[in-house]
Amino acid sequence: MAEKYLNLINGEWVEPSTGKYIENRNPADKDDLIGLFPASSEVDVNKAVAAAKIAFEKWRLIPAPKRGDVLKIVGDMMLAQKDDISFQMTREMGKVFAETKGDTQEGIDTAYYAASEGRRLFGLNAPSELPNKMNLSFRVPIGVGGFICPWNFPMAIPTWKLFPALVCGNTAVFKPAELTPKTAHTLVEIIDAAMREVLGKDYIPGVINLVHGKGSVVGEAITNHEDIDLISFTGSTDVGKRINAVAGASLKRVSLELGGKNAQIVMDDANQDLALEAVLWGAFGTTGQRCTATSRLILHEKIYDEFIKKLVAKAGKLRLGYGNDKGVDVGPCVSESQRNSVNEYVQIGKNEDKAKLVLGGEFATDGTLSKGWFYKPTIFVDVTPEMRIAKEEIFGPVLSVIKTTGLEDAINILNNTKYGLSSSIFTNNVNDAFTAVRDIKAGITYVNGATIGAEAHMPFGGVKQTGNGHREGGWTVYDFYTEWKAVYIDYSGKLQRAQIDNY
Numbered sequence: 001m002a003e004k005y006l007n008l009i010n011g012e013w014v015e016p017s018t019g020k021y022i023e024n025r026n027p028a029d030k031d032d033l034i035g036l037f038p039a040s041s042e043v044d045v046n047k048a049v050a051a052a053k054i055a056f057e058k059w060r061l062i063p064a065p066k067r068g069d070v071l072k073i074v075g076d077m078m079l080a081q082k083d084d085i086s087f088q089m090t091r092e093m094g095k096v097f098a099e100t101k102g103d104t105q106e107g108i109d110t111a112y113y114a115a116s117e118g119r120r121l122f123g124l125n126a127p128s129e130l131p132n133k134m135n136l137s138f139r140v141p142i143g144v145g146g147f148i149c150p151w152n153f154p155m156a157i158p159t160w161k162l163f164p165a166l167v168c169g170n171t172a173v174f175k176p177a178e179l180t181p182k183t184a185h186t187l188v189e190i191i192d193a194a195m196r197e198v199l200g201k202d203y204i205p206g207v208i209n210l211v212h213g214k215g216s217v218v219g220e221a222i223t224n225h226e227d228i229d230l231i232s233f234t235g236s237t238d239v240g241k242r243i244n245a246v247a248g249a250s251l252k253r254v255s256l257e258l259g260g261k262n263a264q265i266v267m268d269d270a271n272q273d274l275a276l277e278a279v280l281w282g283a284f285g286t287t288g289q290r291c292t293a294t295s296r297l298i299l300h301e302k303i304y305d306e307f308i309k310k311l312v313a314k315a316g317k318l319r320l321g322y323g324n325d326k327g328v329d330v331g332p333c334v335s336e337s338q339r340n341s342v343n344e345y346v347q348i349g350k351n352e353d354k355a356k357l358v359l360g361g362e363f364a365t366d367g368t369l370s371k372g373w374f375y376k377p378t379i380f381v382d383v384t385p386e387m388r389i390a391k392e393e394i395f396g397p398v399l400s401v402i403k404t405t406g407l408e409d410a411i412n413i414l415n416n417t418k419y420g421l422s423s424s425i426f427t428n429n430v431n432d433a434f435t436a437v438r439d440i441k442a443g444i445t446y447v448n449g450a451t452i453g454a455e456a457h458m459p460f461g462g463v464k465q466t467g468n469g470h471r472e473g474g475w476t477v478y479d480f481y482t483e484w485k486a487v488y489i490d491y492s493g494k495l496q497r498a499q500i501d502n503y
């Protein structure tokens, strides 16, 4: 019998009100059943929100440095369990162990960053226009947050949201992706244990609540709930638009991190070996299932044929397999439906007259690969900017190569998508590099680096339909999780009227 996992509501691990559970299986081996996770309903969300609302009135009064102490312990616990967390993450979502270790490390970095922010959370003061009067402005927590996360960074993304939200004094209702509930369970177990350790007999139940289940049920209930004050969502653009519309009706604060169609430009003067290494890592790492994955390569015409030859040779040697096995470069797609959706895009590419498939383009089923959702690393060349495979997010191991005549053309091609998350340019020409930094429309630009590799203390997010203007990570996220309060202290002993008595 597979192990049954529970929801955490008001400090207790409880069964879902439905009594129903969802299977979690290893995408590299569908016979490997990891566990059964709650298929919760609106009833469970309501209980979690009620608990978080009561907890907020106590948690907001805990001094921020003490809230930071909780995050410090969370980071220590994650560090101690890093290998085990990462092994289990690979087992439930497929990317290779080195990458899940990176995912866990990003969570640890975010914990320590949030811990120290507990001693900062700076406000801003300004002089008053009147004598004997002091003006202050400082941050206050907002209330109950709803956190809805995807499966591709099962640890890093929830930590980007939960840690700053908690250190700012908010409480949380967390709905992880259906495909990665185990990592979420471990994370919440750690946060709850750290709360108990730091607060002792003053432990506050309900600061962090975990409600597993379907987006269409649990996610919707969170988005609709009147007592949820803010929502932070990472996922697809379609779901993001829906959340924004629904949450807009009750004027919730909403942060959306959505899709991408990221490109790497390689100019003719670039270090080609470096650019090659980067595109392999960017396009096929995490099986192409990163929001920042390199799904377009914009190649200068002078190096086009030569570069493609080397690229196809190297990509053809990538080893597919179970990500916890040694020597594996690329894991499976996360699920059967994700693999089917990748394959549909490949058929669309094959039907384009001009585009040429030069690698992959089919399921990988040799030997034990037949037990999982493997797809061969795939490359299309001679893709033109108006093709669907050049514009739409595929979220799989598929790279579209587009030829460019020069810098301005390359930047225009790069910008020719509704998304604007990550981008990269390989060049040794300093003028071209700075022009690209200025003109590329994206939230993140790398010079001589792959499109992936964000650091926890830098603002993360995108422009256009990649989001709604907020950023995660770094110092800017602390603005999302707090309200500003302006305070005027008059010690003149008189009623001083601003703008009237002084002018």
Ligand code: NAP
Pocket (backbone or CB within 6 Å): 148, 149, 150, 151, 152, 153, 175, 176, 177, 178, 179, 213, 214, 215, 216, 218, 219, 220, 223, 234, 235, 236, 237, 239, 240, 242, 243, 257, 258, 259, 260, 290, 291, 393, 395, 421, 461, 462, 466
């Ligand atoms: P998704 O289908 O949008 O799901 C994301 C989360 O939303 C899941 O927890 C999902 O629950 C939930 N959900 C689904 N329908 C919902 C609804 N109607 N109301 C509320 N919640 C709902 O995305 P995904 O397939 O998991 O992830 C891939 C997408 O995420 C890609 O588009 C990728 O680019 C994007 N992404 C963006 C970033 C970024 O920072 N920009 C980072 C990572 C991923 P279920 O699990 O039950 O479906």
Ligand code: MG
Pocket (backbone or CB within 6 Å): 024, 025, 026, 027, 091, 092, 093, 179, 180
């Ligand atoms: Mg799974």
